[in-house]
Amino acid sequence: MSADICLVTPGHPSKNPRLVKEADALVEAGYEVTVVAGDYHPWGHNADEQYASREWSIERVPYGPMASSLRRGILSGRKRVAEALLRAIPTESELLKRRAIHWAVPELVQKTRSIYANLYIAHNLPALPAAVAAAQDRGAKVGFDAEDFHRGQYKNHERESLDAQLTMWVEEEYIPRCDYVTAAAPGIGEAYTEILDISQPATVLNVFPESQRMGHTSPEELNAEHPGRGVSLYWYSQTIGPDRGLETVVRAIGIAQRKADALPPVTLSLRGSWATGYEEELRTVAHEAELDDEQVRHLDRAAPDQLIERADQHDVGLALEQPNELLARDLCITNKILAYLLAGLPVIATDTDGQRYVHEQVPEAVALSPAGDPDAMADRILRWTRSEERSEAADAAEQAARERLNWSVEKRTFLSEVRSVLGQ
Known part of the structure; x- marks a missing residue:
C-alpha cells in the first residue's frame, strides 16, 4: 500500500483530534494520506467509524479488548516479560525496550513498514519506533508531533521507575532522528530543545476548525x-x-x-x-x-x-x-x-x-x-x-x-513544516 504521507498513532483517531485535523489538512492540501492506528477499545472503535467517509484511510492494529483472547494474552505476556528482563538485567537492548514501552509496538512497526510513503509522522511516543523504522526502510522523511512533554509527566521521585526510564529512552533515541518536530505549546518545544539539543520545534496550537x-x-x-x-x-x-x-x-x-x-x-x-x-x-x-x-x-x-x-x-x-x-x-x-x-x-x-x-x-x-x-x-x-x-x-x-486561534490559521504552520521537509 502506498501514500504520500502516513500518520502513526498507538491509539484511536477519535481520541486524538489533533491527528484527525492533520490528516484532514493534508488531504485538503492535495496529499494522499493513510493513518496507522491502534484499535483497543470498543468505544473508540465505534467512534472511529465517523471517519469512514473521509478521504484518508485507516489501517488498524488491534490489541487489548479488540484483539482475540489468544492475541491479547500473547501481547500482554510479551510486555510483562520484557519489563521483567529490563528490571533484572541491565541492558541496552532496543528489542526489549520496544516491547516494554507498549503492548503493540512490533505490530505498529510491521503495519507502518507495509505503507510506502514519503513522510511518516508519529503521534505519541510508542509511534516513534514505527515511523522511524519505516522511514529508514523507504529512505523517507519522518516527523514527530510533541503534544506533551512526556518525561515531564513523572514526579521527581518517579524518575527512576522503569516507565520513566523507557519514556526518556524513546525521547532520546528517536526524536533527534526526526527531520522535523512540532509542539503543541511553546514551552514543550523549548524543553525538548534544551534536553535533546534539537532545533526549536514549530508551535502548532491544538486549536479547532x-x-x-x-x-x-x-x-x-x-x-x-x-x-x-x-x-x-x-x-x-x-x-x-x-x-x-x-x-x-x-x-x-x-x-x-x-x-x-x-x-x-x-x-x-x-x-x-x-x-x-x-x-x-x-x-x-x-x-x-x-x-x-x-x-x-x-x-x-x-x-x-x-x-x-x-x-x-x-x-x-x-x-x-x-x-x-x-x-x-x-x-x-x-x-x-x-x-x-x-x-x-x-x-x-x-x-x-x-x-x-x-x-x-x-x-x-x-x-x-x-x-x-x-x-x-x-x-x-x-x-x-x-x-x-x-x-x-x-x-x-x-x-x-x-x-487567529482556529485551525484554518494554525494549520498553515503545520503544512509549512511538511512542505519544507519534503523539499516542496
Whole structure:
C-alpha cells in the first residue's frame, strides 16, 4: 500500500483530534494520506467509524479488548516479560525496550513498514519506533508531533521507575532522528530543545476548525446542555476524577455564594465518565460547601466533533490544569481552553505556564487563578457571573478564535513544516 504521507498513532483517531485535523489538512492540501492506528477499545472503535467517509484511510492494529483472547494474552505476556528482563538485567537492548514501552509496538512497526510513503509522522511516543523504522526502510522523511512533554509527566521521585526510564529512552533515541518536530505549546518545544539539543520545534496550537461550531448535534440535545437556570461552569474530559481541580471549583462556588447575596444560581456541569467512587467523593465536598445536589451536574461523553457546539450552550469554561509537581501539566496547552474560546466562552484557567500563554493572547477572555486556591477561584467566578462582563469576555473570545486561534490559521504552520521537509 502506498501514500504520500502516513500518520502513526498507538491509539484511536477519535481520541486524538489533533491527528484527525492533520490528516484532514493534508488531504485538503492535495496529499494522499493513510493513518496507522491502534484499535483497543470498543468505544473508540465505534467512534472511529465517523471517519469512514473521509478521504484518508485507516489501517488498524488491534490489541487489548479488540484483539482475540489468544492475541491479547500473547501481547500482554510479551510486555510483562520484557519489563521483567529490563528490571533484572541491565541492558541496552532496543528489542526489549520496544516491547516494554507498549503492548503493540512490533505490530505498529510491521503495519507502518507495509505503507510506502514519503513522510511518516508519529503521534505519541510508542509511534516513534514505527515511523522511524519505516522511514529508514523507504529512505523517507519522518516527523514527530510533541503534544506533551512526556518525561515531564513523572514526579521527581518517579524518575527512576522503569516507565520513566523507557519514556526518556524513546525521547532520546528517536526524536533527534526526526527531520522535523512540532509542539503543541511553546514551552514543550523549548524543553525538548534544551534536553535533546534539537532545533526549536514549530508551535502548532491544538486549536479547532471553525466548522465544528455548528451542525454536528441535534437541536434537542443542544437544548438539554444548559441546566436552564443561572450560570453553568463547564468542564469536560474522558474521565471525571480526582486531582483535576474539581474540588477547588466546588468549594469556590460555595465561597462565592456566601460572598454575594444576589448571586445567580451557579452549576458545575461535568462531561465524561465518573472514575470509580469519585462522584460520591465530589458530592460530599459539595455538601460541605453548602451546594444543592443539582449544582453538580453530570453530562454523558460526546463525539469529538460535537464538543465545541455543546460547550457553546454553557456560560463559562473551566481549564483546570494541575501541575502537582508535573512539568508536563505546567507546560501544556490542552484542547479545553482553546475549545472554550472557539465556542465563545469566557474561561477560568489555572495559572500554569501554558495557560498563561493563552491568557497573554486573550487577556479579556481568560481569567487566571492559582491552582488549589478556592478563594481566588471564587473571585473569578463572581467576575464572570456579572452578565455585562461575561458578555464582553465572550465577544473577545469569539474575536480571538475567529482571527487567529482556529485551525484554518494554525494549520498553515503545520503544512509549512511538511512542505519544507519534503523539499516542496
